[in-house]
Amino acid sequence: MTAQLNARGDVAVLVPAAGAGLRLGPGGPKALRLLAGEPLLVHAIRRIAAAGSVRAIVVAAPAGEVEAVQELLAPVAPVTVVAGGAERQESVSLALAAVPAGVGIVLVHDAARALTPPQLIESVAAAVRAGHPAVIPVLPVVDTIKEVGPGAAGPADSGPPLEVVLGTVDRAVLRSVQTPQGFRYDVLAAAHAAAADPLTDDAGLVEKAGVPVTCVPGSELAMKITRPLDLILAEALLHVS
Ligand SMILES: Nc1ccn([C@@H]2O[C@H](COP(=O)(O)OP(=O)(O)OP(=O)(O)O)[C@@H](O)[C@H]2O)c(=O)n1
Numbered sequence: 001m002t003a004q005l006n007a008r009g010d011v012a013v014l015v016p017a018a019g020a021g022l023r024l025g026p027g028g029p030k031a032l033r034l035l036a037g038e039p040l041l042v043h044a045i046r047r048i049a050a051a052g053s054v055r056a057i058v059v060a061a062p063a064g065e066v067e068a069v070q071e072l073l074a075p076v077a078p079v080t081v082v083a084g085g086a087e088r089q090e091s092v093s094l095a096l097a098a099v100p101a102g103v104g105i106v107l108v109h110d111a112a113r114a115l116t117p118p119q120l121i122e123s124v125a126a127a128v129r130a131g132h133p134a135v136i137p138v139l140p141v142v143d144t145i146k147e148v149g150p151g152a153a154g155p156a157d158s159g160p161p162l163e164v165v166l167g168t169v170d171r172a173v174l175r176s177v178q179t180p181q182g183f184r185y186d187v188l189a190a191a192h193a194a195a196a197d198p199l200t201d202d203a204g205l206v207e208k209a210g211v212p213v214t215c216v217p218g219s220e221l222a223m224k225i226t227r228p229l230d231l232i233l234a235e236a237l238l239h240v241s
């Protein structure tokens with residue numbers, strides 16, 4: 001059944017879904033790869049549409065797949081589909097240009113975080129609504145983190161030189177960053193308009209503009225499906241998400 005979005009909602013969600021998924025290996029664009037028989041993008045859109053504040057969804061699809069993605073998502077939820085760009089940041093900018101007038105809050109959410117619960121979408125939106133201009137979900141870093149550099153070359157037949165440790169970073173002040181990342185519409189639009197070099201996330205652009213970015217607790221279910229093992233983990237998580 002097609003989900004209905006909330007016509008009185010104040011949130012638009014941009015879904016960058018145009019990546020190749022090189023780290024996942026061969027098999028076509030990542031957003032269209034199957035998880036339990038359905039494309040990752042379908043899993044992601046279903047969960048976004050279940051978040052009660054969402055009024056509009058704009059998907060940035062791989063350039064050659066716009067019509068196919070429109071057909072794929074039509075039975076899932078009402079979405080606008082645009083062609084994405086060569087970099088994630090460009091895909092987000094192109095989707096931002098298609099946001100309907102009057103939306104106050106924009107969330108940017110990776111299709112690759114396909115199992116993100118609607119509650120996380122709502123908690124990010126609520127923090128923006130409460131007055132924070134930019135909000136990101138984060139998790140603590142669970143491994144010990146080392147700074148490394150190139151080591152000295154070993155014996156001629158021992159392969160490339162191994163890295164050496166330069167120091168141990170204080171992980172207590174580090175966070176692993178997820179999506180959805182939420183912004184006041186004007187803050188995100190200004191940050192993208194001023195963007196020079198591509199960055200890996202939208203909060204990075206907003207930081208550069210000097211706007212404070214606030215953290216809320218993330219979710220293990222919002223893991224990014226990046227490498228082949230992640231697909232296996234995601235399949236195991238489906239019954240709890
Ligand atoms: N040109 C791009 C690159 C990425 N993305 C999207 O940004 C999200 C996060 O990117 P990532 O997981 O790094 O995806 P890929 O770029 O596809 O992965 P890889 O680097 O392994 O190719 C994904 O939903 C991806 O589809 C996008 O819309 N447009």
Ligand SMILES: C[C@](O)(CO)[C@H](O)COP(=O)(O)O
Nearest residue numbers: 110177178179200201202224
């Ligand atoms: C936006 C993001 O998901 C935050 O963790 C991430 O930066 C996406 O891109 P990456 O190239 O996989 O870092």
